[in-house]
Amino acid sequence: MIPVQRRRLLSLLVVLSTVVLMSLTARERERLTWLEEQAVEVLSPIQRSFSLAASRVRGTVQDLSGLARAQVENAALRRRLEFVPQIEHELQQLRAENNRLRQLLGFSESHPFTTIAARVVARNSDNWFSYAVLDKGARAGVERNMPVVTPEGLAGRVVRTSADTATILFLLDRDSGVAVGIYREIPGDEAPALKSFGVVLGQGEHGATLRLRVFAHDARIEPGDRVVTSGLGGTFPPGILVGEVRRVEADAFDLVVEAEVMPAVDFDRITEVLVVADPVVGQPP
Amino acid sequence: MRAPVFLGMIVLAHVVQGVVAPHLAIARVKPDLVLLVTLAYGLLYGPGVGGRFGLISGLLQDLLLGRYLGVFGLTRMAAGYLAGVTERRLYRESLLILIATGAGTSVFADLLFMALMSATGYPLDPLADMGRVVMPAALYNGLLAPLVYRAVYRLRRWERTRTRARDGEMVQ
Numbered sequence: 001m002i003p004v005q006r007r008r009l010l011s012l013l014v015v016l017s018t019v020v021l022m023s024l025t026a027r028e029r030e031r032l033t034w035l036e037e038q039a040v041e042v043l044s045p046i047q048r049s050f051s052l053a054a055s056r057v058r059g060t061v062q063d064l065s066g067l068a069r070a071q072v073e074n075a076a077l078r079r080r081l082e083f084v085p086q087i088e089h090e091l092q093q094l095r096a097e098n099n100r101l102r103q104l105l106g107f108s109e110s111h112p113f114t115t116i117a118a119r120v121v122a123r124n125s126d127n128w129f130s131y132a133v134l135d136k137g138a139r140a141g142v143e144r145n146m147p148v149v150t151p152e153g154l155a156g157r158v159v160r161t162s163a164d165t166a167t168i169l170f171l172l173d174r175d176s177g178v179a180v181g182i183y184r185e186i187p188g189d190e191a192p193a194l195k196s197f198g199v200v201l202g203q204g205e206h207g208a209t210l211r212l213r214v215f216a217h218d219a220r221i222e223p224g225d226r227v228v229t230s231g232l233g234g235t236f237p238p239g240i241l242v243g244e245v246r247r248v249e250a251d252a253f254d255l256v257v258e259a260e261v262m263p264a265v266d267f268d269r270i271t272e273v274l275v276v277a278d279p280v281v282g283q284p285p
Numbered sequence: 286m287r288a289p290v291f292l293g294m295i296v297l298a299h300v301v302q303g304v305v306a307p308h309l310a311i312a313r314v315k316p317d318l319v320l321l322v323t324l325a326y327g328l329l330y331g332p333g334v335g336g337r338f339g340l341i342s343g344l345l346q347d348l349l350l351g352r353y354l355g356v357f358g359l360t361r362m363a364a365g366y367l368a369g370v371t372e373r374r375l376y377r378e379s380l381l382i383l384i385a386t387g388a389g390t391s392v393f394a395d396l397l398f399m400a401l402m403s404a405t406g407y408p409l410d411p412l413a414d415m416g417r418v419v420m421p422a423a424l425y426n427g428l429l430a431p432l433v434y435r436a437v438y439r440l441r442r443w444e445r446t447r448t449r450a451r452d453g454e455m456v457q
Binding site for chain 1: 296299300302303304306307312313314315317319336340345346348349350351352353354355356357358359362395398401402404405406407408409410414417418422
């Protein structure tokens with residue numbers, strides 16, 4: 001048995017060394033330790049297979065409950081068929097809107113990104129951070145700080161890689177920050193008008209919204225304005241949709257304009273992402 | 286208590302937490318199964334084992350996070366130790382006491398987490414976080430605490446039965 005005094009000293013040493021370790025690793029690092037890399041490499045295949053099994057179980061349960069709903073849905077679908085001409089008209093409008101958005105987002109043919117498709121194999125299991133582990137890593141060409149997008153918009157960026165996995169920090173994480181431009185669509189105008197520049201910050205998973213901070217007290221931000229990456233931060237290419245302004249809040253000191261932004265990406269449903277392998281940062285579109 | 290079972294429980298708790306907990310999220314709040322297993326170890330084996338279980342499982346979580354290494358290690362260790370200290374003062378067979386202990390441990394771990402993270406400059410909003418994270422998580426963890434405690438209790442009983450059987454074979 002270890003004497004009580006020695007045990008107390010050992011406990012104190014453990015606490016102190018952990019505090020030192022924590023402060024040393026509070027900032028992002030270029031390289032992971034061997035132990036960290038092994039932890040992710042070993043656990044991710046296990047998590048991937050459990051995750052697959054869990055999704056199959058969920059799928060079976062959904063299939064069974066779906067049978068019960070099928071009859072009701074069938075009747076509803078028959079009613080909807082009567083509205084097909086109207087739906088087709090709406091589809092045409094949506095196609096046109098989609099083309100406009102693609103131009104806005106920079107996903108047009110003239111600015112193609114080289115992307116690496118990856119699957120989310122694990123999510124953060126705690127209630128404080130917001131990140132995910134992908135099934136592609138350095139071996140597939142994924143590098144630190146590469147932007148991560150979904151068809152809806154910007155999801156986050158790669159914060160670390162191992163040989164076969166990459167960890168991405170979602171925009172919701174409080175350590176996340178993106179330089180953005182705020183655009184407004186004006187009826188009759190071809191392109192949306194740039195209203196101001198700002199920074200979008202994460203507020204944690206629970207808020208599910210982002211915080212927009214514009215350092216110009218006279219900026220006229222309105223609900224409905226689109227928030228798009230400006231390319232000025234040096235990490236994200238310009239023109240990727242981040243979200244939409246939901247509410248503008250007055251600053252008590254009238255120094256900055258703050259707003260709540262609804263992210264374009266539904267972070268609860270992300271299963272596959274694209275890692276932008278050649279982000280060309282620079283001037284906004 | 287055998288080391289393989291101890292380490293196996295740590296890995297299993299992490300895998301289950303990583304795979305199942307996100308699907309159990311209610312209003313974006315996930316239950317903390319690793320913390321609940323730590324609590325059960327503290328209550329069943331005392332402060333030393335509870336603290337060790339918390340430290341190792343927390344450090345594993347830190348390694349997966351890759352930032353602020355040690356924050357989960359410290360909070361889990363303190364929670365496991367605290368659970369072990371209260372072990373003799375609690376009537377563990379009471380459902381209500383287990384729920385209250387689970388909720389209390391969850392609040393303690395989250396407040397310690399917030400204190401440590403504040404020291405590193407991590408942006409927290411204490412009042413909002415209490416309402417959005419700490420209290421809902423405490424409620425959720427409290428409700429699940431009796432289930433996890435029973436599972437670990439049964440594991441301990443199985444482990445003891447096996448040990449006795451093996452010792453009996455060796456005597457013969």
